[in-house]
Amino acid sequence: MFRRTFWFGTGVAAGVWATTKVNRKLRQLTPESLAATAANKALDAGTRIKDRAVGFALDVRDNMAQREAELDDALGLNAPVDHELPAPRRSRAIENRKTENRNTENGNTPTYVDRTTYSYNRNEDH
Numbered sequence: 001m002f003r004r005t006f007w008f009g010t011g012v013a014a015g016v017w018a019t020t021k022v023n024r025k026l027r028q029l030t031p032e033s034l035a036a037t038a039a040n041k042a043l044d045a046g047t048r049i050k051d052r053a054v055g056f057a058l059d060v061r062d063n064m065a066q067r068e069a070e071l072d073d074a075l076g077l078n079a080p081v082d083h084e085l086p087a088p089r090r091s092r093a094i095e096n097r098k099t100e101n102r103n104t105e106n107g108n109t110p111t112y113v114d115r116t117t118y119s120y121n122r123n124e125d126h
Contacts, residue, residue, distance in 0.1 A: 027033060072078050 028037075
């Protein structure tokens with residue numbers, strides 16, 4: 001009698017264990033669970049890629065600064081300047097392209113000569 005009870009209990013425990021395993025696997029294979037798993041893996045992959053890209057960008061920036069310093073030293077750009085640099089020139093933003101013609105024909109009214117290079121012909125390039 002004890003032997004039958006032992007095997008009955010063992011069968012019930014195996015059945016409960018198998019049912020739990022199957023139900024857990026079925027829940028993992030539902031579309032919602034698969035979508036959530038895929039989204040989590042995509043987020044993890046995106047985070048890893050972003051971290052690697054940031055690390056790469058920082059390495060490039062460091063090496064660029066190092067190379068720039070080497071070039072500055074090679075070209076003598078870090079040397080002290082012994083002479084005064086000239087003041088920067090300022091160019092006029094808007095130039096007056098119309099100049100006054102000093103040869104006045106009637107003696108009192110100056111005429112202006114238009115020297116623009118802009119063409120108003122829209123068919124010129126076609």
